[in-house]
Amino acid sequence: MEGTVLIRDVLARRASQGRPAVSFEFFPPKTPEGEQQFFKDVLPRLVQLGPDFCSVTYGAGGSTREKTLTLVERIQKTHRLPSMAHLTCVGSSVAQLREIIEQARRRGILNILALRGDPPRGETGFRPAPDGLTHAWQLVRLLREMGGFCIGVAGFPEGHPECREGKYADWDHLKAKIDAGADFVITQLFFDNADYWEFRDYLHRAGVRVPLIPGVLPILGFQQVDRLTRLCGARVPEKLRRRLEELAGDEEGSMAFGVEYATRQCEELLRGGAPGLHFYTLNRVHSTRQILENLGLARKDSP
Ligand SMILES: NC(=O)C1=CN([C@@H]2O[C@H](COP(=O)(O)OP(=O)(O)OC[C@H]3O[C@@H](n4cnc5c(N)ncnc54)[C@H](O)[C@@H]3O)[C@@H](O)[C@H]2O)C=CC1
Numbered sequence: 001m002e003g004t005v006l007i008r009d010v011l012a013r014r015a016s017q018g019r020p021a022v023s024f025e026f027f028p029p030k031t032p033e034g035e036q037q038f039f040k041d042v043l044p045r046l047v048q049l050g051p052d053f054c055s056v057t058y059g060a061g062g063s064t065r066e067k068t069l070t071l072v073e074r075i076q077k078t079h080r081l082p083s084m085a086h087l088t089c090v091g092s093s094v095a096q097l098r099e100i101i102e103q104a105r106r107r108g109i110l111n112i113l114a115l116r117g118d119p120p121r122g123e124t125g126f127r128p129a130p131d132g133l134t135h136a137w138q139l140v141r142l143l144r145e146m147g148g149f150c151i152g153v154a155g156f157p158e159g160h161p162e163c164r165e166g167k168y169a170d171w172d173h174l175k176a177k178i179d180a181g182a183d184f185v186i187t188q189l190f191f192d193n194a195d196y197w198e199f200r201d202y203l204h205r206a207g208v209r210v211p212l213i214p215g216v217l218p219i220l221g222f223q224q225v226d227r228l229t230r231l232c233g234a235r236v237p238e239k240l241r242r243r244l245e246e247l248a249g250d251e252e253g254s255m256a257f258g259v260e261y262a263t264r265q266c267e268e269l270l271r272g273g274a275p276g277l278h279f280y281t282l283n284r285v286h287s288t289r290q291i292l293e294n295l296g297l298a299r300k301d302s303p
């Protein structure tokens with residue numbers, strides 16, 4: 001659709017300028033009050049930092065799916081910020097996925113993060129919906145077939161936790177998603193950059209040339225990291241875990257530590273040539289803003 005900026009073009013422009021692309025991830029607020037706060041306090045402050053694009057989750061951590069497209073449409077309209085809707089295979093037949101995708105197109109949403117999705121809460125393994133899809137690469141293929149979309153996919157620097165054959169097999173599956181037509185990759189959160197370097201080098205050797213954008217979590221505290229890493233299967237290095245345990249209960253201290261940790265992680269990623277930084281903001285402003293200011297990546301005219 002006219003007017004919609006494709007994220008692959010944003011990434012290409014940043015790469016040609018030798019500047020990292022900065023992006024923010026949000027989840028749809030659950031209540032009307034939460035939504036009001038998001039549009040009044042959270043989004044404008046983060047947009048002021050000058051991100052290159054943002055994304056909105058779909059059924060993540062129990063959030064509702066119906067809101068994803070509405071939120072993306074509203075962010076694109078009110079802030080003219082290129083935005084991406086996450087879409088998963090969970091609970092939808094192929095016919096229903098086609099309908100959601102056509103609805104997205106009608107609403108000017110052309111950037112899609114194509115995911116298989118997590119099993120619903122309480123269920124252990126992923127089960128495809130009747131007449132649904134089993135793997136993210138099939139959703140990538142469907143989007144390509146339907147045409148006109150810019151497609152992102154998830155990558156796992158430690159390997160996907162469900163991939164029994166190990167991380168190299170998982171990275172081969174990621175290559176299959178890219179071969180099916182994905183334009184770029186956003187990684188799962190990770191705390192040890194060595195995992196990202198190995199992941200990147202493996203894929204590069206396999207011939208992958210699309211941007212592999214590291215996903216970064218601004219750590220808020222022990223409980224949050226514990227809960228999130230259970231959900232995502234990311235490993236917490238022993239030294240980091242001990243430091244967070246020591247700080248447990250000290251909210252300000254934990255947050256300050258988290259900002260320092262992410263700042264150093266991001267600095268090293270950028271020095272090593274990462275094409276951008278994708279922040280899992282969890283709809284919070286403070287830490288992400290601090291980190292970007294530390295990195296000198298916050299837009300200059302922001303207060
Ligand atoms: N709801 C949301 O907004 C978000 C969800 N996520 C979650 O991150 C994960 C993303 O999964 P994806 O990477 O999109 O799914 P995927 O289908 O690429 O991979 C899921 C699992 O299937 C395996 N697999 C993939 N292709 C295979 C093949 N051809 N043969 C055998 N095994 C294969 C993978 O190694 C992996 O273990 C999910 O848990 C997803 O829900 C991540 C970011 C945001």
Ligand SMILES: Nc1nc(=O)c2c([nH]1)NC[C@@H]1CN(c3ccc(C(=O)N[C@@H](CCC(=O)O)C(=O)O)cc3)CN21
Pocket residue numbers: 027057059060061062063118188189228231232280282
């Ligand atoms: N396996 C997996 N699934 C995901 O959904 C996912 C990842 N990994 N990795 C990166 C991000 C992290 N995501 C998340 C993680 C947690 C919430 C979450 O806890 N949402 C709460 C609200 C929390 C709050 O109010 O502070 C919710 O109940 O929706 C949302 C998105 C989405 N992404």
